[in-house]
Amino acid sequence: MTGRRRWSTDEILDAAAELLRTGDAESFSVRKLASALGTDSSSLYRHFRSKTELLRAVADRVLLAAMDGHQAEGDWKQRITALALRLRDAFGGQPQLAAVWGRYASSGTGSRLVMEEVLQALRASGLPDEEIPVRYHRLAVLIASLIAHEAGAGSITPQEQEQGMELFRVAVLGADPARFPALAHFARDVRPLGADRRAAFEELLAAQLARIEAEVAPRRSPA
Structure with a gap:
């Protein structure tokens, strides 16, 4: 009698990633994954x-895939910005995995590579250890939240997007000026949350980096 096939760790992760592309972390289960692999x-x-x-x-x-071939270039702000955009692109085509990362984080080699790059860049900024x-x-x-939000918004279908836009227009344009004067005025x-996601991502990240730079600047100024 032939025994059940033994699946490698990489094969299990491949199958799990495929299930998450068509579902989400809430509905995902080890039992469903085992069923997809024909095992227990x-x-x-x-x-x-x-x-x-x-x-x-x-x-x-x-x-790990996002960090493959990554080379740190530029000043500390450019390094963090380039890394953030690289991570966003990596998760962009896998929105459910972005949600997984935002919720469960990671502790593997890929996570350590990301942490190392950010920590090195921050040390280069002049911040005290x-x-x-x-x-x-x-x-x-901030980066994980922005990536998870953008990926989640990008995962909806065109029909769902149009329905959402219609509901947004009704809620905003139909607001009672007496009760919602500011909303009626603007x-x-x-614009809805899904609009200009790329610009919002970069602007929010730049603001956080500018805040760090502002804290470092006085310490670098001559007395």
């Missing part, structure tokens, strides 16, 4: 101790 859950738990550990590994593969961990964390939260200029 226990065989997968030999590779990953939990669903969360598996999801983190899937997200880390995206980070004791302030770098806090700044790193704020940047990481109604024709306010």
